Amino acid sequence: MTAHATSPTLIRHAAVFDGSRLLPAQDVLIDGSVIVAVGTHLEAPGGATVLDGAGRTLLPGLIDAHTHTTDTAQLRQALLFGITTELDMGGSAETARRMRAAADERDDLADVRVATTGATAPGGHPCQLVELGMIEPFPTVGGPDGADAFVAARVAEGADHLKIFIEDGTAIGKPLPLMSPLTVTALIRAAHERGLRTVAHTLTRDAACQAVACGIDGLAHAPADGPSDQDLIEAAAASGVFVVPTLTALTGMTPTPIEYELADDPRLRAYADPQWLADLEATRPLEPGQRVGPVGVDPRYAADAAVRMFRLGVPLLAGTDGTGGHGHPTTHGISYHGELALLVAAGLTPAQALTAATAAPAEAFGLTDRGRIAPGLRADLLLVEGDPTRDITALRDITGLWRRGIPADRTVPLVAQTRE
Template sequence: MRRVGATFIHDVRVFDGESVAGTGSVEFTDGVVTDVTVGPGPRPRPGKGTQMVDGSGLTLLPGLIDAHTHVFGVPDNLELALAFGVTTELDMFMGPADATRALCELAAGRDDVADLRSAGWLASAPGGHPAVGMPRLPTVAGPGQADAFVAARHEEGAHFLKIMVDDGANHGMSLPALDRATVTALVEAARRRGLVTVAHVSALWSARLALDSGVDVLTHLPLEAPLDDEFAGRLAAGGHAVLPTLTMLEMSAPPPSPAAPVGRTLGEDPRIAGHLPEHARRAIASGREGLCADHPRPEHRFGHALASVAALHRAGVPVLAGSDANQRPDRACPVVHGASLHAELALLVDAGLTPAQALAAATSVPAARFGLHDRGLIAPGRRADLLLVAGNPAEDITHTRSIEAVWRGGVRFDREAYRARVAPASGSATEDTRDGTP
């Protein structure tokens, strides 16, 4: 990462990752926040040569964390994410191990792409989902193989462990799935090595199995029925968290009305469209690949997922923002990197979170859950991964789309140069230039 001089953002509303702290100033140097001053009282005096940024009418947030993505080894996906204020992606399945490690190292050393953490190879049953279509994928045949599997992933550099609890029904198949004893053994082996466990759940039965097995984080939600208050209470009592991926679920469920899913409307929002590559715009508009349920059943309803999030939120279960973005230039998945997290935030608010709680779900909450203690908050000593937007997203969550500037490690990302390079036909939108930088 480049060493950069001091930047001082003044007269800016500060959402610190948990709440709106007030209006004041934030200073950062060499990629680290050095001072945060809000509210009444004396203001710090920036040193000579400090880059000044006028934050009047703007809100400064920690860089967003998309807690569920699939990068597929494509660095361009990380650049697209950064263009929309996502400074960290948590990848839930990628291989082979050497390529995954190399991409994580590349992302760590560059300031023009989002940072990356990855589960590497996920755990699934032999002949199950997705192993049935990937014959070289390592699998787990039973609890006796769990420790060796987790040890191998840990040695390869996995940052957490992804566990598939899925029988293929949402994809029109009947496949073997990991049983409770095997999932429990995987969780225990991961815990011994300090790895957070994340379970892909596809239905009520798999959500129950994951909870009974002690998995730390459940990702996705059942579409056939909502989780009830008893289940939500068990999650809360056990200290578990949930990553709903509402954007993906809305795309996968049968449409309840002629209205387009929130994620499908991103390409029509001028705050988003101008920085989307053409392949991403096409995928958002009509792509059907990579959905988590491509054979939906009559009982599937997106409203069930919204009701589940509401129940989880009432019970005090930490809810994390993750889009399940898995689009790439040759794969027309409608959930795209960066942009789709803004749809996820809007859907979390639709489910009952306040805008400020949705912002926390994409900043401080995933940072704490996945041990990313250097980010997720705007505070002295934290990374200067920052997002500056017009308006107040703690009141109107869609204001996260009105991006004025993005910094990764204290280095400002040139969004206008990115737009001109990847989306030259999108118009002449320009960034705010009140501070004299592009």
């Protein structure tokens, strides 16, 4: 289903957020799958499609730095909301390979990079989901001597990065076995020897401390079980780690949830997953003070830790933990706009949140061909009405969208489509 652009496209007079800064009144020329020029007063090649970008902002395609992707409908859904790349954080190896193959072939889907099977102790998280019949059995790591073989098997599965679980059960109210620090260190070493970046599932302060001390590249969640002390914040900054706060997943459902605000926004609602909308509507109205979300964690602690780390130089990456089940309130596409709003509410400027959505995840995961707007990079682009560096919700008003230079068709809302 991959289409091929038949002529260049010139976008004139758009403000350009290039991944780190806003440039006023630029022209951007797309030819084939790449950006070929950025500047002022560019000449339109013969046969080019010329679009007026006045009053609009052109940005790199968005990158969701934490998802769990199980079918192509989710990748299609993500793309409709401006996400051109998803970074999957673990699941079935067979599913991961299928999703990557589909994204490689089709430009009507978001691209995806995959972790395949995450590393955990025997009986450790998420083995409890196997017991519930929610996922298939998977290999685990019994100790440091098994680390090299485990990582080699993930590379053979096609993993782009390695997910490591450091979860003692605090978040689900059930004690769970943990891998030793020696095992975690051995996994990270084995991954790095094979060119893989490593990301740790860490919801608690102790887990984050362990991951940082072991040399992890990134935290898949910000610590949320209490106020993080300054030693942890400084250790994260000194280590060079990046953090994906996943505030939407940690927030769960509250009396004034971000999910309701997203569902009620007419710029978003028509493209939302209909099952997600139905599940959300079934929870209205909530009783005052009711909160359904992870046990033992609070998103306010995660937001505070993430912003304090950011102020000491830790890159923040926007990610939702969007999934296809397991009781999560987050989903592909629409929840990402909630994540950006929560990052701004936590203390980031809209421009900083946009960097967390574009250049920062591309750099953190070595995706050198995307995440910024510059000649020679992929034409994964998003054109929106207004200025999202002043109002992050302007990102919801999409007027143009390209993946590898192919315009995305947003004329048919997701609710009219069937799952694949």
